Amino acid sequence: MDLGFEVVxxxxxxxxxxxxxxxxFTRPLVDDEYWEDVALSExxxxxxxxxxxxxxAFPGTYVWSEMRDRxxxxxxxxxxxxxxxxxxxxxxxxxxxxxGETDFRFFSDPANAVAEAYGIxxxxxxxxxxxxxxxxxxxxDDDRTVRYAWAAxxxxxxxxxxxxxxxxxxxxxxxDG
Amino acid sequence: MxxxxxxxxxxxxxxxxxxxVRTLDEYGLAYRSRFxxxxxxxxxxxxxxSGARTVPVIVDDNTGVTMAESANIVSYLEETYGENxxxxxxxxxxxxx
Numbered sequence: 001m002d003l004g005f006e007v008v009x010x011x012x013x014x015x016x017x018x019x020x021x022x023x024x025f026t027r028p029l030v031d032d033e034y035w036e037d038v039a040l041s042e043x044x045x046x047x048x049x050x051x052x053x054x055x056x057a058f059p060g061t062y063v064w065s066e067m068r069d070r071x072x073x074x075x076x077x078x079x080x081x082x083x084x085x086x087x088x089x090x091x092x093x094x095x096x097x098x099x100g101e102t103d104f105r106f107f108s109d110p111a112n113a114v115a116e117a118y119g120i121x122x123x124x125x126x127x128x129x130x131x132x133x134x135x136x137x138x139x140x141d142d143d144r145t146v147r148y149a150w151a152a153x154x155x156x157x158x159x160x161x162x163x164x165x166x167x168x169x170x171x172x173x174x175x176d177g
Numbered sequence: 178m179x180x181x182x183x184x185x186x187x188x189x190x191x192x193x194x195x196x197x198v199r200t201l202d203e204y205g206l207a208y209r210s211r212f213x214x215x216x217x218x219x220x221x222x223x224x225x226x227s228g229a230r231t232v233p234v235i236v237d238d239n240t241g242v243t244m245a246e247s248a249n250i251v252s253y254l255e256e257t258y259g260e261n262x263x264x265x266x267x268x269x270x271x272x273x274x
Contacts, residue, residue: 028212033213033220033221033222034186034211034212034213034222035211035212036209036210036211036212037209037210087212088214091214091219
């Protein structure tokens with residue numbers, strides 16, 4: 001982002017990179033009808049895992065509207081979001097942004113332990129006691145090997161959708177058959 | 178990971194749902210929890226299963242039974258998996274009929 005002034009530097013993230021295996025986790029996974037505990041490893045690969053700021057803040061709205069409009073759920077990968085928001089808030093996000101017609105689903109991780117495991121936590125200034133994932137995207141193949149990883153080092157920042165789409169398509173191609 | 182044969186549609190903090198959970202636990206039955214929202218109008222998934230929008234609802238793939246109303250469910254679980262029931266948790270887990 002070029003705003004003509006310095007944005008917050010969060011330092012370099014310490015996340016799994018290409019070729020490494022992404023940590024598995026189980027969290028409630030929310031769709032437009034219900035939520036249930038699901039492990040990342042249970043999802044059909046490849047998986048596009050998108051960490052975003054708590055539901056209701058504008059980045060989540062931006063990211064999921066963009067991913068909906070670009071048809072990310074039609075690329076052959078399972079697309080899941082993750083934020084610290086509760087399942088109830090995820091339901092509102094799905095409803096407010098017409099995501100019910102997509103195949104996007106959303107992990108709920110209020111304690112932020114997944115971001116901790118992925119080395120991408122972001123302590124929020126002015127919201128004492130609240131930590132959430134920094135914006136980050138991962139493309140994982142069938143055995144959760146990282147094929148593409150991006151995490152913000154400035155706050156705020158948004159994913160590079162073109163890069164992400166290319167990575168998803170390449171991973172889908174490489175793991176087909 | 179093997180999928181539990183029993184799915185429980187439930188509402189957070191709903192005492193009728195907790196009553197069913199207690200019975201499932203009592204008989205050592207594995208189950209998957211699917212949480213729905215407080216507003217009845219948002220419970221289409223439940224309606225598709227049972228025809229109504231009330232919870233709890235269980236779907237038991239061991240027997241093909243789908244059932245609503247906690248008192249009915251508790252009786253069903255007892256008759257099916259209880260001491261003199263037709264099935265045991267072990268045969269259920271093994272996919273027995």
